[in-house]
Each structure stands twice: as C-alpha cells, then as structure tokens.
Amino acid sequence: MGRAPCCDKANVKKGPWSPEEDAKLKEYIDKQGTGGNWISLPQKAGLKRCGKSCRLRWLNYLRPNIKHGEFSDDEDRIICGLFANIGSRWSIIAAQLPGRTDNDIKNYWNTKLKKKLMGMVNNNSSISHQRKLPHQHHQAASFSSLLLHQTSTSPSTASYNCSSTNYYYTPAARSVLTTNNDLLELNSSFSSLLSSVGGGGVPILQPQECFLGSMQNNYQVNKDSSSTVLMFGGDQASCSSSDGSCNNNNQIVSHGKELDQYHDYRQMGNLQNCFYSNNNRVDEENQKFMISTGCSDHQQQDYKPNIITWGDDQTPLDYGLEEIKQLISSTTSTTSNNCNNFLFDENKTEEKVMYY
DNA sequence: AACAAGAGCAACCGCACCCTA
DNA sequence: GTAGGGTGCGGTTGCTCTTGT
Numbered sequence: 001m002g003r004a005p006c007c008d009k010a011n012v013k014k015g016p017w018s019p020e021e022d023a024k025l026k027e028y029i030d031k032q033g034t035g036g037n038w039i040s041l042p043q044k045a046g047l048k049r050c051g052k053s054c055r056l057r058w059l060n061y062l063r064p065n066i067k068h069g070e071f072s073d074d075e076d077r078i079i080c081g082l083f084a085n086i087g088s089r090w091s092i093i094a095a096q097l098p099g100r101t102d103n104d105i106k107n108y109w110n111t112k113l114k115k116k117l118m119g120m121v122n123n124n125s126s127i128s129h130q131r132k133l134p135h136q137h138h139q140a141a142s143f144s145s146l147l148l149h150q151t152s153t154s155p156s157t158a159s160y161n162c163s164s165t166n167y168y169y170t171p172a173a174r175s176v177l178t179t180n181n182d183l184l185e186l187n188s189s190f191s192s193l194l195s196s197v198g199g200g201g202v203p204i205l206q207p208q209e210c211f212l213g214s215m216q217n218n219y220q221v222n223k224d225s226s227s228t229v230l231m232f233g234g235d236q237a238s239c240s241s242s243d244g245s246c247n248n249n250n251q252i253v254s255h256g257k258e259l260d261q262y263h264d265y266r267q268m269g270n271l272q273n274c275f276y277s278n279n280n281r282v283d284e285e286n287q288k289f290m291i292s293t294g295c296s297d298h299q300q301q302d303y304k305p306n307i308i309t310w311g312d313d314q315t316p317l318d319y320g321l322e323e324i325k326q327l328i329s330s331t332t333s334t335t336s337n338n339c340n341n342f343l344f345d346e347n348k349t350e351e352k353v354m355y356y
Numbered sequence: 357a358a359c360a361a362g363a364g365c366a367a368c369c370g371c372a373c374c375c376t377a
Numbered sequence: 378g379t380a381g382g383g384t385g386c387g388g389t390t391g392c393t394c395t396t397g398t
Contacts (some may be wrong), residue, residue, distance in 0.1 A: 091386060111364055
C-alpha cells in the first residue's frame with residue numbers, strides 16, 4: 001500500500017521561494033515556533049506550500065546563525081576527513097560545522113570540493129591513471145590519501161612515514177591527524193563526533209570501523225615484512241580463518257570480526273559497503289571485496305605484515321598516546337619488525353577492489 | 357552579441373525511521 | 378503487533394548565472 005501524500009500536491013506552490021513567503025514563514029516561526037508539526041504549519045502561516053518545503057526552507061536558509069559563503073580551509077579539511085571516514089553522512093558532517101547545513105555541505109562537496117580534489121588527482125602522476133570509482137566511499141579513501149600524501153611521487157607504492165610521532169594509523173585516520181597533528185586531538189575529534197551522533201548510548205560509529213572501513217575501501221597493506229598495521233578493537237578471541245588456522249607465530253594477530261556482525265551494522269545504516277572476513281579475498285559471487293587484518297591461510301601464505309590488534313571492543317579512545325607508544329614498542333621489540341613506515345600498495349588495491 | 361556548455365545551488369522527491377494510537 | 382502520520386536524510390533535478398566560443 002502506498003503512502004498518503006503529505007499535502008495536496010495540486011494546490012501547493014513549488015519552486016523558488018519569494019521574499020514575501022520567506023517573511024511569512026520567518027514571522028510565523030519567530031512568533032509561534034514550528035509547534036512540532038510542519039505539515040500543518042503552512043496553512044497556519046498562510047502559505048501555499050508543502051510542510052516539507054517549509055521545513056527545508058527554514059532549516060537551510062531562514063533559521064538564525066546560518067552561515068553562507070566560502071568554506072574555510074579548516075572546514076574543507078574537516079569535511080574531507082569526515083567524508084573519508086563516514087562517507088556521505090551529510091547531517092553528521094554538518095553537525096561538526098556550526099552554521100553549515102547538510103545541504104550546503106553536500107552541494108559544496110559535489111560541486112567544488114570533489115573537483116578540487118580530483119584536480120589534485122590529475123596533477124599527481126602516481127595515480128592519475130586511476131580508474132574512476134563509482135562509489136563515493138572509494139573516492140573518499142582515495143581523496144584522503146591524496147590530501148595527506150600528495151607529495152609522494154612513487155608510482156606504485158606510497159610510503160607513509162610516521163617516525164616523527166611514532167604511532168601509526170591508516171591514511172584515513174591520519175587525514176584527521178593532519179588537521180590536528182596530535183593523537184589526543186584525534187581522540188577529541190572522534191569523541192565529539194561520537195557524542196554528537198550517539199545520543200549518550202552506543203556510538204553509532206566506532207572509531208575502529210572508521211579506520212577499517214577506510215582501509216577496506218582502497219588500501220591493501222603491502223606484502224612487506226617490515227610494515228606494521230595497528231588496529232584497534234581487535235577481537236582476538238575469535239581469531240580464526242577459513243582453513244581453521246591462526247598463525248600467531250608469524251606475529252599476525254587476527255582482527256577476526258565476523259562478517260555477520262558487520263552486516264548488522266550495515267543494516268543499521270552505520271556502515272555502508274563494508275565487509276570483513278578473516279581472510280583478504282574477493283567474494284566473487286557477491287562482488288564484494290573483503291579485508292581482514294591478517295590471518296595465515298592458503299590465500300595469503302606469503303602475506304606477512306606485522307599486524308597488531310588490541311583488545312575486544314577497544315578503540316583509540318581507550319588508549320592514551322603514551323600507552324599506544326608503549327604497546328608499539330613492546331610488540332615490535334618481540335617481533336623485531338621495523339615500525340617506522342606504513343606501506344600501501346595502491347596499484348595492488350586497484351586490482352583488488354571490486355566495484356558494486 | 358548570441359548561443360552553448362558548464363557550474364552552482366536551492367528545492368524537490370522518495371525512502372526509511374520513529375512515534376503513536 | 379501493526380498501520381499510518383510526521384520527520385529527517387541523501388540523491389537528484391532543474392533553474393539561474395557565468396564562462397567560453
């Protein structure tokens with residue numbers, strides 16, 4: 001059964017709002033408020049408009065403290081960082097930018113920011129040949145890497161040197177770090193994001209998902225024994241792989257999240273197009289690319305980056321900077337791995353990402 | 357000057373979720 | 378438990394303005 005229309009379509013005005021209509025709406029809401037009912041508002045205010053149209057006009061244009069005009073560089077960075085991590089959740093992004101509306105940000109992204117970044121892509125020989133990605137989430141990770149590492153000139157492998165700070169993140173996470181240049185600031189940034197969307201309950205978006213999601217979108221860790229990936233929220237207890245093995249002797253600790261769990265998140269609308277399994281592989285049948293944080297199995301026997309995960313349901317927010325440094329040094333000292341660089345093989349990613 | 361193409365942006369549409377009866 | 382109304386969100390459309398030829 002179809003829905004009843006919210007208003008009489010034949011008798012409502014559409015198209016641009018006149019100054020008189022704006023004045024009527026503003027005057028009414030200033031005096032009466034919305035009364036929590038947009039549908040009946042236009043009639044009460046003497047407007048021949050759909051309630052939804054009134055709401056949109058108010059929220060996007062007439063309400064106080066709306067900021068119009070150019071976006072600042074800081075706003076650009078915030079938008080890019082959040083887009084890289086959560087995708088096109090414009091309302092959440094807008095919540096981080098006082099005075100900006102989701103519609104504003106969406107338009108800005110689609111018309112300017114995206115092109116600005118694409119321009120950077122075209123100017124960067126290392127990835128100018130990159131296929132056009134049909135889904136924004138793929139673009140997001142690509143952009144974030146570009147924002148961070150556009151000085152990289154290597155044609156096939158970008159090297160992410162984090163030696164100045166001694167901690168390591170996926171590029172998407174570092175896109176936030178470039179804004180704040182400090183892990184604590186990163187924590188603060190995510191705290192703010194989480195509190196704004198979580199309503200005091202279970203956060204809608206776990207930081208680990210931001211990072212993993214971004215990695216899934218566009219990155220593969222290079223097959224380089226000296227590279228190290230740090231993962232938070234590792235569910236080590238469920239470490240397993242398709243062939244039943246879990247090779248901790250290779251200093252690889254599986255994240256091991258079950259696909260179904262992430263499926264549930266997706267159903268909740270919290271993760272889009274993110275799938276995880278215990279093994280890096282492509283699900284040919286469902287055309288989905290899956291990522292794992294590394295378990296030894298027949299598909300990746302020679303895939304031995306040092307992958308460290310921490311604690312069930314832990315996030316970076318649960319750790320202080322010093323503790324993270326300590327964890328890194330204690331782990332790396334036992335594995336004799338060099339932790340100074342992050343290596344991502346973008347060409348390999350190109351081959352592996354499946355579009356859907 | 358006239359026209360076409362592109363860019364920018366306000367507004368619309370439809371879907372999904374939430375709440376209530 | 379469920380149907381229906383209200384609301385919010387993201388994708389898309391189409392109008393207007395600008396730029397290029």
